Amino acid sequence: MTSNDTIISKTISTDTTPIMTPELLQKYDVSGPRYTSYPTADRFVEAFTEESYKQALEQRRVGGMALPLSIYVHIPFCESLCFFCACNKIVTKHHERSAEYLRYLSKEIDLHVTHLGTGQTISQLHLGGGSPTFFSDDELSELMSMIKRSFVLAPGGEYSIEVDPRTVDENRLAHLASLGFNRLSFGIQDFDPEVQKAVHRIQPAEQVFSLVEAARRLKFDSINADLIYGLPKQTPESFNQTLQKIIELRPNRIALYAYAHLPERFKPQRRIDAYELPAAQAKISMLSDAISSFLNAGYVYVGMDHFALPEDDLAIAKRQGRLHRNFQGYSTQPDCDLIALGVSAIGRVGATYSQNAKTLEEYYDHLNLDHFPVVRGLALSRDDLVRRAVIMAIMCQGELQYESIELAYMIEFKSYFAAELEALQGLEKTGMVMLDENGLQVTDMGWFFVRAVAMQFDRYLQTDRTRAKFSKII
Ligand code: SF4
Incomplete structure (x- = not known):
């Protein structure tokens, strides 16, 4: 073990999580969004x-x-x-x-x-x-x-x-x-x-x-x-x-x-x-x-x-x-x-996201005509809203009670997210999440890779081709 390995182990391991290794850091150095919004x-x-x-x-x-x-x-x-x-x-x-x-x-x-x-x-x-x-x-x-x-x-x-x-x-x-x-x-x-x-x-x-x-x-x-x-x-x-x-x-x-x-x-x-x-x-x-x-x-x-x-x-x-x-x-x-005001700015109103024109010229053109300079955006579907709630709970609280999503969105969590829960078992084995009957919890170690956990619920990230557009976690 190098001195850095020792530092990582001391810093991140707790009684409930396995020792963090450089191999894990490397393994989860995958491309992924930062989830300042979902969908991204x-x-x-x-x-x-x-x-x-x-x-x-x-x-x-x-x-x-x-x-x-x-x-x-x-x-x-x-x-x-x-x-x-x-x-x-x-x-x-x-x-x-x-x-x-x-x-x-x-x-x-x-x-x-x-x-x-x-x-x-x-x-x-x-x-x-x-x-x-x-x-x-x-x-x-x-x-x-x-x-x-x-x-x-x-x-x-x-x-x-x-x-x-x-x-x-x-x-x-x-x-x-x-x-x-x-x-x-x-x-x-x-x-x-x-x-x-x-x-x-x-x-x-x-x-x-x-x-x-x-x-x-x-x-x-x-x-x-x-x-x-x-x-x-x-x-x-x-x-x-x-x-x-x-x-x-x-x-x-x-x-x-x-x-x-x-x-x-x-x-x-x-x-x-x-x-x-x-x-x-x-x-x-x-x-x-x-x-x-x-x-x-x-x-x-x-x-x-x-x-x-x-x-x-x-x-x-x-x-x-x-x-x-x-x-x-x-x-x-x-x-x-x-x-959101200004060129290229991104806003969120109700169940929508919107983005202004990316060049000054286009931004000014819209406003000269007394139009909002909005050129793209998204009206979130019901599925987007459910997944946004799940992803934000993971990113912010590091835990999720299935029941809270079921009550808010009238779904049966385990059947709606059956594939995602199965995929999460891989992360559970590495000690990043703990799953039980009622919910999931990101571990102390998992916090350092929290977007890898959130990514499991991202419907748009089904192919590696899409993932390649995002920056590495590390
Ligand atoms: S060039 Fe980029 S990083 Fe540098 S001050 Fe401007 S916005 Fe910030």
């Missing part, structure tokens, strides 16, 4: 049109007015290109493009107000991108004014923004706090200067440390740090140094993602030299080191790449079985309709 976005169809979206909004107006909304705003601009990037973004130094984009966001908000009425309550707001901090302070103020004119921000809601550390200073963070943001998410990825150079994203550790200290002084409720392992020039040793710095930084939440090298799909990744990427075994070492470092430092493994301090709302929600999952990952807020 690749199942959306163009037959879902603006009309379908309007109907969903009308139905909400009739039936769901009392429930708070969630809003996501996509701001696509970035000043410089990170080579690992797989986001929908536009790299530009022309900041005047923001003003035009804001005008269209305003149109899109107005269209929603026409269909939903004014004064709807929001309990969650997230600004993502791209880099939301590409907007100037004045532009961010204007965006928030637009939102506050049309919606009511509930006290105690989650108001978060993704922050590129290269684009902010303490004054800008103070401005974000004054606008009502109470959560910041810093894109850190890796502190190693060589890695930063290889991915074209230079941001010295000292800069991030001073921003996080400033954010604490400004009393932001929660600070998240995004990390990526599997980047070029990363080694288990260099990544371990980043991990130690992160532990010193002590963000409330950590999101740890595996880099998926898919240059045929994501053009920026063609700038990465594949020979500089760490081998699979090194990636497994980095993952196991990260897991053990964070757990030993007192973090709770929330699920699917996410860690949180025990006193953080996310860790509390996990303990109390109140976790939810949406397009931004795990959340403490109950499932609610998500209005």
